[in-house]
Amino acid sequence: MRFAFTDDQLAFAEAVRDLLANECSPSAVREAWSYGRSDGRVPGLWERLAEMGVVGMLAPEGTDGMGMSDVDLVRIVYEAGRAALPDPLAAVAAVAVPTIRDHVESSDAELWLGRIARGEVTIGLGLRPNAAVVGAEVAAAFLLEADDGLHLVDADVVKLSHRESVDGSRRLAVVRWNPSPATLLSGGEDAVRQAHDRAAVATAAELCGLADTMLEMTVGYVAERRQFGVPIGSFQALKHHLADALLAVEFAKPLVWRAAYSLTHADPDASLHASMAKAAASDAARVVGAQALQCHGAIAYTVEYDLHLWLKRTWALVAQDGDGPYHRRRIAEALAL
């Protein structure tokens, strides 16, 4: 028994954190909101992440990947959440890559995985229950769910209908397409289930990262901000709000890390564990976001202050891939309640 990341995993995460601290600053995230000037991504960053091996972590080494596991990756996706990385790391690295690896015929898979791992292309992910695809405009292909399973579909045969997100860096589109046997992946229901589980766990990890940053921003602010002659962080009401926020995220993380372990080891309860992870992380991030806004006060109710960038991403991801009630219903069914 050892429930912790290895030193190597932590060192890699630290390296990604350093890269993102430099290249994905709050102003870079803000810049990704600019319609017309930006495609909702941080220029040049995806290539840097690909060079580090992050994008192709789960791709086999023969396809320019690193042949690593969901546990290795989950800590990196958490870092992406911390930095509010606008690029679709969770969708591409944690879901599209392993799905193509496991369920696309080998020569096609090699081609796709190599291009993805080298950072040349991204994949748009259209899984239920989500209503739209993030980063649809720049995707070279789409991994889409239909009644008969997952399909890998070229971008030039789909129609995009754009939607504006509350998070301006999320370039959404509803994707219209015609499923055909030619685009259907192998694996049937298992492939769909695994993709759902991976998406839920990755989004949960991102939410934990978002929550940690919002909490850190708030702790920093309330220690500086003075009212009534003292830092507002000395008031017990705020202390208790922020203790509750920490409690929520610290008891969500173990469920997220365990779910990644279960994915890695194809545990029979992996779907149950993925649902627990997403339910807990969604609720934790929602609580942390609400407390962060309230404890900041009026300053955070502005678009000049950075908190809203994290808060709006949180709102979007709380619901993405199923929110708390959605996953608790799945858990209830799995437990025969």
Next chain:
Amino acid sequence: MDLTWTPAEQAFRAEAREWLEANVPRPALPSGDTEEGFALHLEWEHQLHDARWAVVSWPSEYGGRGASLWEWLIFEEEYYRVGAPQRVTQNGIFLLAPTIFEFGTQRQQDHYLPRMSAAQDLWCQGWSEPNAGSDLAGLTSKAVRDDAAGGWRLTGQKTWTTRGAFCTHLFGLFRTDPDSTRHHGLTYLMVPLDAEGVTVRGFGRLDGDEGFAEVFFEDAFVPDGDVDLEAGGVLGEVGQGWGVAMATTSSERGLTLRSPGRFQAAASRLLQLQRQRGGDLDDPTLRDAVVQAWMDAEAYSLYTLADVTGMVEGRSPGFRSSLNKIFWSELDVRLHEAAIRLQRGEAEWVTDGDGIENPWLKGYQFSLSGPIYAGTNEIQRNIVAERVLGLPRK
């Protein structure tokens, strides 16, 4: 990351399970916080001790098996899974013993620990006073120096002492420096409750059991250090009681008092109750609350695995133990609330038609004490905010 158990750990689990399943009393014992129930629980403690399951993590010379922290967790899981009795010895073995291991002299360890594991000496905790609860450092019970007799004369009152009316000994904090204030000048003393000048009066708790006591000291004598072990003594240095006591506090807040096994066992009984009773209920939020409570128990278990991994590798949880205490105590309340909601009108029944105690009502009332004892959760939230998050104290 490796979430599997070694063959040796699996064998340990199998051995514990086999013994517990063969020996756990059926039907369940009445509450150990009543005079009759306590006596029956003592018999159970003696049975545990004879089979060397009373204190698995202690060295064998004190009645244990030298089990690892992992094996201790496994034992606790099995203990609660099978529905074994509450541990009426817990305030000794889980709160005092870690302090004796850390601060006791060899003589004190050799005397007290075997008697504790054999449930010969039964310890209660003497911290709270009528005017010192959350504000423990405001305590006023004092120990006055008696040079001629070579010891201390205790006066004052302790209260809300769990099972004080049934225990034989008390460990507690007393002010030995009359000029001191707050957490200075306190000393950690151990006192037999049959000493002259000690009076114990039991009183009823919220749940109706006589589980509380107040303990009065009128010139009761405690000898110095470890010179007369039968008559009590000083644990750690005179005047350093606060630091000695804090070692116990972190045991109580964190892992050792409330291992995940008990919550997982209760959560799995809650799932059974939902399956039996949930179907015909018209409250759609109830199933959600049941799932949430079960998930919380799982989360606490996983959090503990991470905590123990850290401990095994030499990283102390420190003030993060306050996070544990808030989480397990509030999850216990949520879990029992869900259960009594499922029981609806029958939730108020103390016993059923066959006279069998309603375990959910009992458990619910007990759970309500969790956010209060071992430092209220308001105090724990202050500790989390100041010591873990680093918010300004003033």
